[in-house]
Amino acid sequence: xxxxxxxxxxxxxxxxxxxxxxxxxxxxxxxxxxxxxxxxxxxxxxxxxxxxxxxxxxxxxxxxxxxxxxxxxxxxxxxxxxxxxxxxxxxxxxxxxxxxxxxxxxxxxxxxxxxxxxxxxxxxxxxxxxxxxxxxxxxxxxxxxxxxxxxxxxxxxxxxxxxxxxx
Amino acid sequence: xxxxxxxxxxxxxxxxxxxxxxxxxxxxxxxxxxxxxxxxxxxxxxxxxxxxxxxxxxxxxxxxxxxxxxxxxxxxxxxxxxxxxxxxxxxxxxxxxxxxxxxxxxxxxxxxxxxxxxxxxxxxxxxxxxxxxxxxxxxxxxxxxxxxxxxxxxxxxxxxxxxxxxxxxxxxxxxxxxxxxxxxxxxxxxxxxxxxxxxxxxxxxxxxxxxxxxxxxxxxxxxxxxxxxxxxxxxxxxxxxxxxxxxxxxxxxxxxxx
Numbered sequence: 245x246x247x248x249x250x251x252x253x254x255x256x257x258x259x260x261x262x263x264x265x266x267x268x269x270x271x272x273x274x275x276x277x278x279x280x281x282x283x284x285x286x287x288x289x290x291x292x293x294x295x296x297x298x299x300x301x302x303x304x305x306x307x308x309x310x311x312x313x314x315x316x317x318x319x320x321x322x323x324x325x326x327x328x329x330x331x332x333x334x335x336x337x338x339x340x341x342x343x344x345x346x347x348x349x350x351x352x353x354x355x356x357x358x359x360x361x362x363x364x365x366x367x368x369x370x371x372x373x374x375x376x377x378x379x380x381x382x383x384x385x386x387x388x389x390x391x392x393x394x395x396x397x398x399x400x401x402x403x404x405x406x407x408x409x410x411x
Numbered sequence: 412x413x414x415x416x417x418x419x420x421x422x423x424x425x426x427x428x429x430x431x432x433x434x435x436x437x438x439x440x441x442x443x444x445x446x447x448x449x450x451x452x453x454x455x456x457x458x459x460x461x462x463x464x465x466x467x468x469x470x471x472x473x474x475x476x477x478x479x480x481x482x483x484x485x486x487x488x489x490x491x492x493x494x495x496x497x498x499x500x501x502x503x504x505x506x507x508x509x510x511x512x513x514x515x516x517x518x519x520x521x522x523x524x525x526x527x528x529x530x531x532x533x534x535x536x537x538x539x540x541x542x543x544x545x546x547x548x549x550x551x552x553x554x555x556x557x558x559x560x561x562x563x564x565x566x567x568x569x570x571x572x573x574x575x576x577x578x579x580x581x582x583x584x585x586x587x588x589x590x591x592x593x594x595x596x597x598x599x600x601x602x603x604x605x606x607x608x609x610x611x612x613x614x615x616x617x618x619x620x621x622x623x624x625x626x627x628x629x630x631x632x633x634x635x636x637x638x639x640x641x642x643x644x645x646x647x648x649x650x651x652x653x654x655x656x657x658x659x660x661x662x663x664x665x666x667x668x669x
Contacts, residue, residue, distance in 0.1 A: 298464060299467030299471060300460070300463030300465070301463070304467075329542040329545075330546075331545065332546040334549075386556060387453075387461070387553075391464065
């Protein structure tokens with residue numbers, strides 16, 4: 245019985261690790277730390293808890309539907325996906341592998357752990373350019389093409405680049 | 412003929428949630444009007460992103476309001492199918508965008524208010540509201556960083572930009588009085604430990620606003636008596652036009668989905 249449960253849970257994690265974030269397809273939802281828990285509950289169903297990133301992120305509904313579909317493919321009719329708000333998702337939950345994938349994709353990963361209020365409001369350190377590594381860069385806009393990214397520009401190679409925001 | 416008494420605290424909680432949810436909804440709708448019209452593409456994105464966060468917050472709050480109400484109404488029905496007087500947002504958030512400076516002034520006044528409010532609501536005795544607040548406050552910090560940064564640049568910018576934002580500040584300031592005008596709903600929330608006392612928010616808001624205005628070389632207007640009470644459903648004429656546009660699709664094609 246326990247072995248069966250372990251197999252179902254492990255299969256679910258494997259499937260979830262293949263679900264891409266629709267906005268940043270280089271990362272899976274597991275890399276982003278959006279999967280809060282996977283388990284079999286008393287009703288025998290597979291329960292997955294998901295964190296939304298930003299309250300206004302249009303990807304949230306897409307992710308939830310994709311997860312439901314993915315789990316239903318491997319465990320038909322026995323899956324429940326529940327969004328959880330508390331504790332709120334933080335960029336600190338992006339895994340080490342996820343940070344490497346972000347960097348390889350050309351997006352500067354959130355640069356430090358712990359998103360405290362003082363860091364959010366006062367941290368103005370320049371981010372190193374992902375192309376030429378220069379630190380002669382400036383933030384052009386705190387809001388980029390998605391809610392989770394800010395737009396920066398490198399003064400050395402003159403290319404724009406995105407930075408995953410610390411939240 | 413008297414109706415069964417409502418469970419203690421429930422009507423006040425419902426009204427309180429509608430005040431919070433409607434504030435975010437109406438402000439999100441206003442900010443969305445900038446899409447395609449902002450002075451630069453970065454500001455178009457910035458304002459649209461903030462609008463999305465506001466609408467996301469409104470969804471969480473109005474969905475909760477629907478559950479507390481217990482009449483089976485979901486977030487969309489509450490957002491799109493109520494009448495003018497049933498919206499309980501303060502009148503400040505429904506004020507027209509004006510120029511970019513006026514939008515920024517309105518945003519600073521509200522961001523600073525919501526930041527102080529949601530920081531405290533994160534420790535509400537209402538667990539659901541506390542969870543929404545803890546999520547919201549992190550986004551609101553970014554919003555104030557954006558709006559506050561722009562107000563400093565405009566206020567401490569050219570003579571023209573300074574004059575425009577000072578004028579917008581004079582125009583919008585009277586509406587801030589309502590944010591701190593306590594009534595029986597606020598008192599019920601405070602008594603239940605659900606929401607912080609408005610006086611505490613006002614003091615912290617005032618310090619924060621003074622700091623930004625000082626850096627922006629702007630002069631804080633004097634408080635004046637105030638006659639509007641959006642949070643009791645008494646709105647300015649501007650809300651009707653906003654709702655007409657926002658509700659058009661759901662009223663014309665009831666239940667439309669895509």
